[in-house]
Amino acid sequence: MAQIRTVGVLGCGLMGSGIAQVCVQAGYETVVREISDDVLQRGLGGIGKQLGRAVEKGKMGGEDRDAALGRLSGTTELSELASCDLIIEAVVEDLEVKNAMWRTLDEVCGANTIFASNTSSLTIADMAAATRRPERMVGLHFFNPVPVMKLVEVVKTIATDPRVFDTAFEFAKSLGKEPITCKDNSGFVVNLLLVPYMMDAIRALEQGVASIEDIDKGMRLGTGYPMGPFTLCDFVGNDTLDKIGDIMYGEYKEKRYASPPLLKRMVSMGYYGRKAGKGFYDYSQEPARPLELGI
Numbered sequence: 001m002a003q004i005r006t007v008g009v010l011g012c013g014l015m016g017s018g019i020a021q022v023c024v025q026a027g028y029e030t031v032v033r034e035i036s037d038d039v040l041q042r043g044l045g046g047i048g049k050q051l052g053r054a055v056e057k058g059k060m061g062g063e064d065r066d067a068a069l070g071r072l073s074g075t076t077e078l079s080e081l082a083s084c085d086l087i088i089e090a091v092v093e094d095l096e097v098k099n100a101m102w103r104t105l106d107e108v109c110g111a112n113t114i115f116a117s118n119t120s121s122l123t124i125a126d127m128a129a130a131t132r133r134p135e136r137m138v139g140l141h142f143f144n145p146v147p148v149m150k151l152v153e154v155v156k157t158i159a160t161d162p163r164v165f166d167t168a169f170e171f172a173k174s175l176g177k178e179p180i181t182c183k184d185n186s187g188f189v190v191n192l193l194l195v196p197y198m199m200d201a202i203r204a205l206e207q208g209v210a211s212i213e214d215i216d217k218g219m220r221l222g223t224g225y226p227m228g229p230f231t232l233c234d235f236v237g238n239d240t241l242d243k244i245g246d247i248m249y250g251e252y253k254e255k256r257y258a259s260p261p262l263l264k265r266m267v268s269m270g271y272y273g274r275k276a277g278k279g280f281y282d283y284s285q286e287p288a289r290p291l292e293l294g295i
């Protein structure tokens, strides 16, 4: 089985920074690529802060933190990922944006580099087909917050070389994660089930079944979920959820995946959730207050 030593991560947002963090913690030389120096520095700074917190909590030694940060570098150039053994993409959920990067990387990377996408809802095949190495493309789908959530969905397409899949599966294990094997269907396992649940919660709110707080409380206390659905929507990002809904609805043509009108209006207003300071809850004060919907 091919050995992974160096990892490239495309995107240093919520998911990309978490993925880069777990890679350097597991001992991989990791280079993160962002579109501008500003965004890159913000992302790298966030990883430094997370590792600093781990040291403060006594979960990691100062030397280990320094070693992990020593394995981390950043760039704005795709060509600097040319010598990576594995590249994991975690950019915006837009097939054209992702495929433009894959086409460039396909040109500059060695023939053995494995391409992996952290897509939430696109199919891996739709990216693999844009490259001349479809057999070397897999899905590696992580969950937010990446350093905490144990699961990685490892996805094989109808073209993935089984040895590439095995390498990706072992790589996920080497990060301390629990991988599962998934077929290349939109949403894989978790989002196939989770997205309709979140959309249904929004539809229940639209129908006036209960308030934001009570729907959240109901699902937390009634099922033991760590977060209610609206806290989770805000946590994932309502803009991201809306994009995922559009893609999954496009794939399956089933209403349960479609973004309800309220979600669309919230995205228009910039109520993206926790990262925007406002979503189904207003985070400008502690504790966060549910949004007044006037219904």
Ligand code: 3HC
Residues within 6 Å of the ligand: 050, 057, 059, 119, 120, 142, 143, 144, 145, 146, 147, 148, 149, 191, 226, 227, 232, 236
């Ligand atoms: N980044 C890193 N670490 C974090 C974190 C973050 N954003 N948020 C919390 N943590 C850490 C805390 O530091 C703490 O660590 P410690 O045990 O070492 O002190 C630990 O997680 C527990 O945190 P808290 O005690 O503050 O709070 P909770 O016990 O409520 O846990 C949670 C927080 C882990 C986020 C929990 O609420 C949870 O599991 N929520 C559900 C998350 C979920 O469903 N994620 C999947 C979203 S879907 C997705 O990602 C797929 C995509 O395709 C859409």
